[in-house]
Amino acid sequence: MPRLAQPEKLDSLDATDPDAQASRRDLVKINRWMGNFAWFEKILDRQCSGWKHFLEMGAGGGELAMRLIQKSRCATYTAVDRMPMPENWPQSARWHQGDLFQYTEYTTAEVLLANLVLHHFDDNELSRIGDLIQQSSIAKIVVNEPCRRSFHKFQLRAGKLIGFNHITLYDGSVSIDAGFRANELPELLGLATTRWHWRIEETLMGAYRMIAERA
Ligand SMILES: C[S@@+](CC[C@H](N)C(=O)[O-])C[C@H]1O[C@@H](n2cnc3c(N)ncnc32)[C@H](O)[C@@H]1O
Numbered sequence: 001m002p003r004l005a006q007p008e009k010l011d012s013l014d015a016t017d018p019d020a021q022a023s024r025r026d027l028v029k030i031n032r033w034m035g036n037f038a039w040f041e042k043i044l045d046r047q048c049s050g051w052k053h054f055l056e057m058g059a060g061g062g063e064l065a066m067r068l069i070q071k072s073r074c075a076t077y078t079a080v081d082r083m084p085m086p087e088n089w090p091q092s093a094r095w096h097q098g099d100l101f102q103y104t105e106y107t108t109a110e111v112l113l114a115n116l117v118l119h120h121f122d123d124n125e126l127s128r129i130g131d132l133i134q135q136s137s138i139a140k141i142v143v144n145e146p147c148r149r150s151f152h153k154f155q156l157r158a159g160k161l162i163g164f165n166h167i168t169l170y171d172g173s174v175s176i177d178a179g180f181r182a183n184e185l186p187e188l189l190g191l192a193t194t195r196w197h198w199r200i201e202e203t204l205m206g207a208y209r210m211i212a213e214r215a
Contacts, residue, residue, distance in 0.1 A: 001150065
């Protein structure tokens, strides 16, 4: 199926809306089932120990960040999201509330992290994000996104049985339609094969994972 990026309902809800809060709780469960946080931890531990400056795009409720800050040996961890800073955000880390396209400090980051964020953007926006990366000091990109396979919509529907919120079910389906396959993400970001090496993995639980490094 061709890729289709459409607006997600959660993005238009106020952070205090009960549906938004329920959907964010579902997202924590989805991250657990997909093994996303554990995967980031493993990659940071095995492949990023030499890097010190981390930037996370679309950090949401900060759950991944807080786990990684505790376990990694990073010198700086900055999170960028439209959402306000989480209440229990650690003092050692920075939270920038705003649009990632307006963020101006990509030049201080070494490792870019993104979990379930890049699928929000259409092809033009992904190309703009690619430009921001090219012009930055980012040398490593670690990304986890939805894999665009219809099979994962059946898995999502099972979430209905355990009480997933209607926003989660709608946005989950939209997210799968906007997900990636094979080399699509590095190509949409405009990562040139002469300058970047990457590895892509697609999992049974619906994750599309990319680790890219400057050559
Ligand atoms: C599906 S949520 C994922 C949140 C978190 N990474 C997680 O896995 O729980 C996508 C996040 O991207 C953020 N986001 C989407 N577009 C953004 C933009 N243009 N600038 C900053 N943040 C954005 C949203 O506010 C939301 O928190």
